[in-house]
Amino acid sequence: MRRIRYQEIADELRGRVAEMAPGSLLPSESEMSTEFEASRVTIRRALELMRDDGVIDARQGFGWFVATDPVPQRLERLGTIEAQLGASGLDAVRRVIEFSFETPPPHVRRVLGTGKVLRVKRLNLADGEPFAVVTVWCPARLGQRLSMDDVESHPFHELLDVELRGATQTIGAAIAEPDDAELLRVPTGAPLLKCGRVTTDAAGRPVLMSEHVFPAHRTEFVVELPYDQPSVTPAGLRLVE
């Protein structure tokens, strides 16, 4: 697969910048030029790409520096299902079903890239009743030091050492395959709500991919559709009796 040079460089730099303190200085364009064996123009394109993402910025005569991050860890807002359950007075329990490092299937590879990934499949229970099967994929690099205990006792975004920015979620429907049906204690062929979520870090790169499967008879999504202005009404997953 062919790649564009300046994108490669940008990717490499993104990794480095992620480890640097906001405000710290990057090497000069010329230095990078010799290091990457690319012309200054190419280096600049990579840097400008990142500037467009708001990751870094530059001042003429001064240099390129890591942008002071305007977004403090507000991400808890992204919210886990557990938090919503906790708010409704139910106690949520996770049980790890599968935990393995492996090469990603195509639909994951398209998002996270070709490197190895950690796949964790968990069953979520509310008051002892199973209500969700969640599969999470994350790059092996990020999941390297995670144990089964870790993922059983914490939501994933608390375990990763990256700052998350947001997510895109798709909501669809499917019917229960035998394995998920057994886990959720519903008959095979029962309707399921199936949500795919791609979570991105502060640089906008996808770092987590997950698939949530809910039995339709217990769950539904509630969405507020404002007419004139985007509302601040929180919405989310609601358990129906």
Next chain:
Amino acid sequence: MRRIRYQEIADELRGRVAEMAPGSLLPSESEMSTEFEASRVTIRRALELMRDDGVIDARQGFGWFVATDPVPQRLERLGTIEAQLGASGLDAVRRVIEFSFETPPPHVRRVLGTGKVLRVKRLNLADGEPFAVVTVWCPARLGQRLSMDDVESHPFHELLDVELRGATQTIGAAIAEPDDAELLRVPTGAPLLKCGRVTTDAAGRPVLMSEHVFPAHRTEFVVELPYDQPSVTPAGLRLVE
């Protein structure tokens, strides 16, 4: 049956492209030409075939690359599914299945009150393919002067003489009953996305209630979860292949 060379090549390439990340570059036409032992023209015909399908695209002087999925547009206003389809270049057609004034069923009465209602059941088609069964209830008072032609050719909120404010939508899953299955041309028991919507007027009173049923294999909802806004902003309905 003997297959045409460029179709063979296109088939092979389709398989490869499916495994590649959107945006990544294919080998150059010349490289493929030597690999497949076919002339550049033949390779081009295969590539152009795939471009027509929207799988890949090319820029002169740059190369062929895997097409990125169309970014789902955000729905800041209360849009209709038809508008979203129109924006994606599909022509949407409505067909009225049922049209009657009647006393509302309990779940509608709870929202709209006890008065008589107009119930309209419509089948929506995109490019001739059925993709949604929509049932709308509105108070008889508001629907009094509507004809079947009206509701077949216009979305409901254009017909009512009230100012709408917003809506609350629930998204759930179900399996297809025989009647809806036949309309949507899916087997009975197939998974469906089932959305209920309550639309309110400027005064906050509910004026419309509707139920949208989509075949799950063609549709899914896309939701953006931004970092700074805890709300779940609906991004709209997206057709999946």
Next chain:
DNA sequence: CCATCGACTTGTATTATAGTTGTCTACATG
């Protein structure tokens, strides 16, 4: 204290080149 200088940086051009797609013509094959 302050002005100036020089070494460094980014910002912005220009030119050149190898490699790519877009398009055409001419010809062969069944």
Next chain:
DNA sequence: CATGTAGACAACTATAATACAAGTCGATGG
């Protein structure tokens, strides 16, 4: 006549190499 091969050329792209303007910062010297 549809399909395939072979070749040529134009237009475009990413990248390299180079040059110069303009901003930053510290050292120097008055």
